Amino acid sequence: MVKITDVARHAGVSPSTVSYVLSGKRSISEETRRRVRASIRELGYRPHAGARALASSRSNVVALMLPLRSGVAVPVVMRFATSVVTAARRHDHDVLLLTQEEGEDGLRRVADSALVDALIVMDVQMRDPRVPLLRSLDRPSVLIGFPADADDLTCIDLDFHAAGAACARHLAALGHREVAMIGSPPEVYERETGFARRVTDGFAEAVREHGMTGDVHPCEASADAAKDLVGRLLRERPDLTGILVHNEPIVDTVVRALRAEGRRVPEDVSIVAICPDEVAEHAETPLSSVAIPAEEVGGRAVELLMAKLEGEPVPAATLLPPTLTPRASSGTAAR
Amino acid sequence: MVKITDVARHAGVSPSTVSYVLSGKRSISEETRRRVRASIRELGYRPHAGARALASSRSNVVALMLPLRSGVAVPVVMRFATSVVTAARRHDHDVLLLTQEEGEDGLRRVADSALVDALIVMDVQMRDPRVPLLRSLDRPSVLIGFPADADDLTCIDLDFHAAGAACARHLAALGHREVAMIGSPPEVYERETGFARRVTDGFAEAVREHGMTGDVHPCEASADAAKDLVGRLLRERPDLTGILVHNEPIVDTVVRALRAEGRRVPEDVSIVAICPDEVAEHAETPLSSVAIPAEEVGGRAVELLMAKLEGEPVPAATLLPPTLTPRASSGTAAR
DNA sequence: GCTCATCGTCGAAGCGCTTCGACAATTCGA
């Protein structure tokens, strides 16, 4: 294994000079730099990560804790992970993968052992036990999602409140007056996953502002529950013409159920969804939707983390504005 | 930050003794071990990962390179990743996440810098440029999938040949005589992804052995292509009663297309699929299927890697036997 | 022409851990 002293000897300089060429922390003459670089290439030198971490107390690795809880959309998680890795690599960092299962102990372990310099945690709950831990750690972290108490933390997420509102506005703009929201399963609200409630709030608010009538109905993620709910909704509110669905697995079922009940989509009832673009695009009827910008969240999370590592100040909260993409499932209100 | 010397002082022993208590590489008296452990707990000591890696030339980290190429089933990849992380943790190792994008350079980087002790590579192609690299590396690796030339490598995967054969046998046992296989998109075979062709081989072989008539039809992963193919198949082979589908995205479409053509499933035509269990279970008509045992592949891959790290001999090829789960989509042949 | 910065480089001191050889103290075998 070739080490820094080998490179130094080969280039006729001292090891420290090689180090400075690599890190750029001191000025080195053009000429020397060239020679050192050539030697590095020629010998195929790679700094030993452990030695580097020990000497510099920087591992250049960030931890990424991913959820695998059922109910968390897997493809979104993957896209997110991918974007984190890609962004981290741009900053010359690697990513250590942790599962939610490892919980607080896992985070503490990798942080205290200096395995990682910083941490990214996904799928943050309102009252998340990892939050106090992260706060106590001496390493920077970024949370995807907002806990109830976000003081002293750096959080980022889609602006779900705005997303809910955007959907309501979209329906309003199309002339709908009677709308409803089909939400996530009740336990999601009880678990206080934060973002779920934010959607309902934003939706309700915008509904009110635009003088529409609308209410929110949590719904289990099963086809039967969806069909039942749609049936009931149409019975109770025959004039209903717009629905926001925030429950990925059943969006398709909702559309089918409406058709089964004799309502055309979008002619009779318009549908808007909050779900990944793939789902919206590949639905039988492509869905007007607000996407979860997984790539951007991941990339931005890493940028925030790097800034914190540099000691730069970063905003405590980053809310990404929602983008509503109109597709075939929504149209101007009938009548 | 508390270090080994602090623990040593607190416990009234030398640092080396603490180290031996931790590693168990030399015998330590019960009494001393107790004292040291108590001090470790009391001081909250965590060995510095970098220092440890430097001194022992072992980082206790394994690299995991995941595909994000479209066409690779995302949920399966996630389950696989999860099982790798979980298994690695059981062996006191962590997992560094690499994307396929990083390619050979990425593998070389983490290996040569001693960031990782070993590597796991997924989604191996027949002629995979990473294979010669892995061979040249001085660190053990395990491949998920089989390249064309697997000499000196450790590979593991579902036995796709046996899976194809099992499906044919299943249809034969139900009394079907005229069968067909709807395969993956043509480019998958051209890319020589190995496993795809193995399925067709196993299928064809078993079809022959059981005296059935059957052929293989690659198919694009689009609803239209699936419908066209089904229509054509039924026209050309009116007596067809059994189909193996090895093309995850379109299994559902195939069933619907059959029904649209007036064939009942399973009364008129039986369907067997090779796909993740979730897909098979959640299909409109639950599908008889051979699952991709992602969890087991991941776990076993790690076990193999750990054995190699210990210098133990491991089998060059591990083929996991397929398990066919009969569900509603297949039944005894009509007539 | 002399002082004072600045620049480019070097040497040495660690970073926190593992591991090897050494060495008492104890146990064992005959």
Add this chain to the structure above:
DNA sequence: TCGAATTGTCGAAGCGCTTCGACGATGAGC
């Protein structure tokens, strides 16, 4: 009962790198 083997512990060396202070050489300012 005595030497040999074993057990439990220690001290020191060293893993490969970064970083700090030092220092000669050069250039700028007066």
